[in-house]
Amino acid sequence: MYDVVVVGGGLSGLVAALEAKRNGSEVLILERSNELGGKLLLYSGESCQTKVGEYSKKCGDVLTGIINEIHSEGIEVMYGRHVEDIKKKEQFRIYTGLEYVDARAIVFATGTKDKTRFTLNIPGDRVSGVFTESMALELVADELIIGKNVAILSQNYEGINTAKMLLEHGISVLGVFEEKVEEKNVNLEIPVYYGARVTEIRGKGRVERIRVSIDGKSQWFSCDTLVISAGRIPNAKMFLKLKAEMLPSTKGPVVKGNMESSVTGIFACGSVVDANCDFDCALQQAKTAGKAAADFARR
Ligand SMILES: Cc1cc2nc3c(=O)[nH]c(=O)nc-3n(C[C@H](O)[C@H](O)[C@H](O)COP(=O)(O)OP(=O)(O)OC[C@H]3O[C@@H](n4cnc5c(N)ncnc54)[C@H](O)[C@@H]3O)c2cc1C
Known part of the structure; x- marks a missing residue:
């Protein structure tokens, strides 16, 4: 029996685990992948823009520092463990x-999931070559070529950064199709089409072309890959399953000041609470949740 089990080993989960341990708890981290770091792994070479001075360096270095602390504190981590149910x-x-562990308190730090073509309701052929932003960035981080002629569907300017990261990895990007009308000075060597909406995806087996409505006028673009960079929503399915109170505006769980959800003993922090939670927000929430979970487990 653990005092605190942290679900998710991204930035928030790691910081919550450290805080719970430093407050006297026996802690376990359950991570579904084979690596700690979550979304930070996707942009480890980037500079982590944060107000917290101690973390104003490369994201990869921040992560390495935190993972070293996890190991030096002797916090147990189980990899390849996807939490599916809680009783x-x-x-x-x-x-x-088939496995289970027992805990006095739980901290959920399961991050976000990307919006997909199905969330966005884009009709067309069921073809390969359509990636969410995270899938695409994960593959290029592993030095894989996702396509030879990549189009990016962008909402809220999310695709601009994605384009920059793909270009840095030598991927050929034909353009960014941004839904917002207002143009930005983005310093990109590829075209950005504003007021653009991808309305159809066509191909035989693999994407061959997409139909885009630009300023209300429909055009076809040839491409072999479409990356959907339309933002993220909290990966909060477990809270729905637990019938926790949810906040419609964020689609994450309702939390109190100590980050406890409406299910007593279950805490949440980071982007599972609000997809827009940035670095500083994730750190702050994780510290609060880790300490509160440790206090709860002691009771
Ligand atoms: C492309 C991109 C760029 C960003 N740039 C910045 C920036 O410049 N500055 C900034 O402040 N913020 C930035 N952010 C936001 C920042 O990354 C987040 O605030 C922070 O990483 C969130 O961490 P997290 O731990 O909450 O979630 P995540 O990093 O998503 O971690 C969630 C973890 O939970 C695991 N998991 C999920 N479900 C389960 C399950 N059922 N069982 C077990 N494990 C599970 C996942 O595998 C993952 O490891 C950016 C985000 C992205 C995607």
């Missing part, structure tokens, strides 16, 4: 497939 009796039983 509550006296304490919590957390299921990862």
Whole structure:
């Protein structure tokens, strides 16, 4: 039996685990992938823009520092563990497939999931070559070529950064199709089409062309890959399953000042609470949640 189990080993989960441990708890981190770091792994070479002075350096260096602290504190980590279910009796039983662990308190730090073509309701052929932003960035971080002629669907200017990162990896990008009408000075060597909406995806097996409505006028563009950079929503399915109170505006769980959800003993922090939670927000929430979970487990 652990005092605190942290679900998710991204920035918030790691910081919450450290805080819980430093407040006297026996802590376990359950991470579904084989690596700690979450979204930070996607832009480890970038400079982490944050107001917290101690972290104003490369994201990869920030992450390495935190992971070193996790190891030096002796915090246990289980990799390849996707938390699928939670049952509550006296304490919590957390299921990862056929296995389970027990905990007095839980901190959920499961981050976000990308919006997909289905979330955006884009009709057309079911073809390969359509990636969400995170999938595309994960593949290029592993030095894989996602396509030879990539189009980027962008909402809220999210695709501009994606384009920059893909170009840095030597990927050929034909253009960014940004939904917002207002033009920005983005310093990109590829075209940005403003007021653009991808309305159809066509191809036989692989994407061959997309139909885009630009300023209300429909045009076809040839491409072999479409990256959807339309923002993220909290990865908060477990809270729905637990019938926790949810906030419609963020689609994340409602939390109190100590980051406890409406389910007593279950805390949340970082982008699972609000997809717009940046670095500083994630750090602050994680510290609060980690300490509150440790206090709860002691009771
Ligand atoms: C492309 C991009 C650029 C960004 N740039 C900046 C920036 O410049 N400045 C800034 O302040 N912020 C930036 N952010 C936001 C910043 O990355 C986040 O605030 C922070 O990384 C969120 O961390 P997190 O731990 O909440 O979530 P994540 O990093 O998403 O971590 C969630 C973790 O939970 C794991 N997980 C999910 N579900 C389960 C499950 N069921 N069981 C077990 N494990 C699970 C995932 O594998 C992952 O490791 C950026 C985000 C992105 C995507």
